[in-house]
Amino acid sequence: MARIVSGNDGQEADLTDGDQIKDSCEELGVPFNCRKGICGTCLIEVEDGMENLEEKNDREVDMGLSGNQRLACQCRIKSGIVKIKY
Numbered sequence: 001m002a003r004i005v006s007g008n009d010g011q012e013a014d015l016t017d018g019d020q021i022k023d024s025c026e027e028l029g030v031p032f033n034c035r036k037g038i039c040g041t042c043l044i045e046v047e048d049g050m051e052n053l054e055e056k057n058d059r060e061v062d063m064g065l066s067g068n069q070r071l072a073c074q075c076r077i078k079s080g081i082v083k084i085k086y
């Protein structure tokens with residue numbers, strides 16, 4: 001089981017191990033636009049559980065994100081809990 005927790009307001013969304021996190025993040029209020037890793041609208045900060053996400057993909061690396069930043073439209077969760085802020 002995997003879970004995304006919003007550091008903004010404490011809301012939670014459960015998902016399946018290995019899922020993309022975008023739908024859960026949208027449910028929690030993260031804004032989206034292109035959904036292709038281009039615009040940066042879905043930028044999130046991972047407050048806890050970065051190790052529970054798959055490695056940054058090429059689009060995230062190309063955007064030059066700092067250590068705890070991710071693009072919610074590009075991430076997959078391995079399992080466990082990831083706390084985000086946006």
Ligand code: FES
Nearest residue numbers: 033035040042073
């Ligand atoms: S929605 Fe555009 S980069 Fe994620």
